Amino acid sequence: MIANNIHIKLLGTISLGIGLVVILFLSSEKQLHQNNAFTRSYPQHPVIKLYDLDLGYNSYYIAGTDHNEIYLGNSTAPWHLLKVNISSKDTLHIELAPTNKQLRYRSLKVYVSPPFFFVMDGTMPFILRGKVGEWKARPWIEQTAYFNKALPLDSTKILIRTISSTTHQSTLGIIEHFKSPNLILDTSLLRQHIDGVFDVDGILIKNGYGPEVGYVFFYKNQFMIMDSHLKNVSRQRTIDTVEQAQIRVGNQNKKGQISMSAPPLTINKFACMTGRFVLIQSDRLGKNENKAMLDQASIIDVYNYKEGIYAFSFYLYHIAGHKPRAFEIIGNHMVALVGDQLSIYRTIEPFFENLNIIEH
Numbered sequence: 001m002i003a004n005n006i007h008i009k010l011l012g013t014i015s016l017g018i019g020l021v022v023i024l025f026l027s028s029e030k031q032l033h034q035n036n037a038f039t040r041s042y043p044q045h046p047v048i049k050l051y052d053l054d055l056g057y058n059s060y061y062i063a064g065t066d067h068n069e070i071y072l073g074n075s076t077a078p079w080h081l082l083k084v085n086i087s088s089k090d091t092l093h094i095e096l097a098p099t100n101k102q103l104r105y106r107s108l109k110v111y112v113s114p115p116f117f118f119v120m121d122g123t124m125p126f127i128l129r130g131k132v133g134e135w136k137a138r139p140w141i142e143q144t145a146y147f148n149k150a151l152p153l154d155s156t157k158i159l160i161r162t163i164s165s166t167t168h169q170s171t172l173g174i175i176e177h178f179k180s181p182n183l184i185l186d187t188s189l190l191r192q193h194i195d196g197v198f199d200v201d202g203i204l205i206k207n208g209y210g211p212e213v214g215y216v217f218f219y220k221n222q223f224m225i226m227d228s229h230l231k232n233v234s235r236q237r238t239i240d241t242v243e244q245a246q247i248r249v250g251n252q253n254k255k256g257q258i259s260m261s262a263p264p265l266t267i268n269k270f271a272c273m274t275g276r277f278v279l280i281q282s283d284r285l286g287k288n289e290n291k292a293m294l295d296q297a298s299i300i301d302v303y304n305y306k307e308g309i310y311a312f313s314f315y316l317y318h319i320a321g322h323k324p325r326a327f328e329i330i331g332n333h334m335v336a337l338v339g340d341q342l343s344i345y346r347t348i349e350p351f352f353e354n355l356n357i358i359e360h
Contacts, residue, residue: 036287038239040301040313046351047314047334053089053342055082058322060337064112065208065330066132071112072342078108078119081135086333086344098128098137113152120158122147127158127175144181145173151204151213153228159204159213169196172215172230186230189215198260199245205273208329214305216271216280219245219264223271223278225305239301239310240267240284269298274329276306277352281316281324298323302351312351319343 055072063073063081072082081094096110096119106123112132119128119137125146128137147160156177164171164187173185190200202217213230216223221240226233237243242265250261270281280301283294297315304311316324322339332352334345 035240035242035284037241039287040239040289040299042314043312043351046302046312046348047316047345048348049317050333050344050346051089052319052338053084053091053344055340055342058340060342062326062328062335062337063110064114064117065328066112066114068331068333070328070330070335070342071110071117072337073110078105078110081110081112081117084342086330086335094135096130096135096137100139109150111150111152113154116152116155118152118158120147120150122150122160122162141175141177141181144175145183149204151206153206153213157228159206159228161204163197167196170200174228174230184230189224189226189230189233193244194247195249195258197258198247198249198264202268203271205271205278207273207275209275212273212305214271214273214278216268216278217245218266218268219247221267223268223280223303223305225278234305234308236303236305236308238268238280238282238303239286240282242267270324270326272328273305275352276304277311277329278303278305279327279329281327300327316343 057074059074059076060072060082061075063071068085068087070084070086072084074080079096081096083092083094104124105121107121109120111118111120114132116129117132123146125143127141129140130137145160145162147162149161151159153159158175160173160175162171162173163169164185167187169192170190171185171187172189173183176182193199199219200217201219202215205214205216211228212225213228214223214225221238221242222235223238224233224235246265247260248262250259267284268280268282272279282299282301285291297317299313300316301313302311316336319338319341324336324338327334327336329347332347334347336343
């Protein structure tokens with residue numbers, strides 16, 4: 001009888017423990033997606049789907065744009081570009097070639113900014129440059145700075161994110177190349193709260209129709225807009241309310257590497273900038289939004305950064321369960337990479353040109 005009571009108590013304790021774990025899991029899942037502190041505005045059809053183009057592979061990324069054309073790089077075939085005319089649907093496969101046939105590299109990224117294209121590897125480090133149409137990549141900048149993100153701003157200037165040798169934290173900087181390469185870092189831009197690396201992680205963006213550049217933080221409700229010299233900085237907030245990164249950083253391993261010890265709370269997943277707008281992809285639900293919608297579509301929030309206000313939101317629908325992983329505005333079109341498809345949308349002028357601003 002005593003043994004039975006012990007078994008019952010043990011069973012009850014185990015059941016209670018399992019129940020608490022389930023409740024904590026469900027509440028944490030809800031916290032990851034739901035935030036009733038803000039309300040979105042969804043106008044009807046700010047973008048209209050035109051067609052999907054089958055790329056055959058899901059390893060493409062957006063490498064640049066030129067008027068009505070988009071260039072796609074391929075992470076598994078780093079010397080290959082695919083050019084797509086979004087009006088005619090014509091495609092052209094381009095093979096890039098380094099002039100140095102013995103070039104050693106680890107992680108190549110291609111960016112097209114006519115009249116030049118750039119081939120970059122921040123781990124070696126080097127940046128090659130060549131002319132669009134010739135597609136010959138020649139040595140341009142070598143051993144000036146290691147970087148983990150880079151974005152060409154024009155033919156002589158590269159925006160980078162690197163680790164400062166002084167602070168050992170993430171830092172934004174500019175590599176200029178006129179007669180010779182010159183590195184300019186600004187350690188004041190990415191403000192540390194936890195570790196200065198993971199907590200300030202984010203996305204480099206630039207305006208395709210203006211001089212501004214930006215940085216959108218992954219784990220907090222903030223983004224920055226500045227000029228191409230990293231001056232005149234405007235720090236703005238998204239409609240989410242998470243002001244500080246909610247991450248846990250693990251201990252350093254034998255190789256000196258540090259990783260997160262728990263999945264982070266991601267506020268902003270991807271972003272682009274065009275004209276006066278910053279578009280940010282978010283999986284965070286606002287007030288009265290249904291979580292089931294996240295199984296069908298991703299939310300894009302639009303901010304008018306010139307006015308410093310939230311404008312509106314819209315959905316980009318998934319394809320065969322795949323979410324958008326990148327998008328860009330090209331003229332009056334929006335392009336998105338979804339799985340192995342390139343989705344083409346038309347942007348509607350009343351929203352993206354003569355915007356009826358909704359303040360929050």
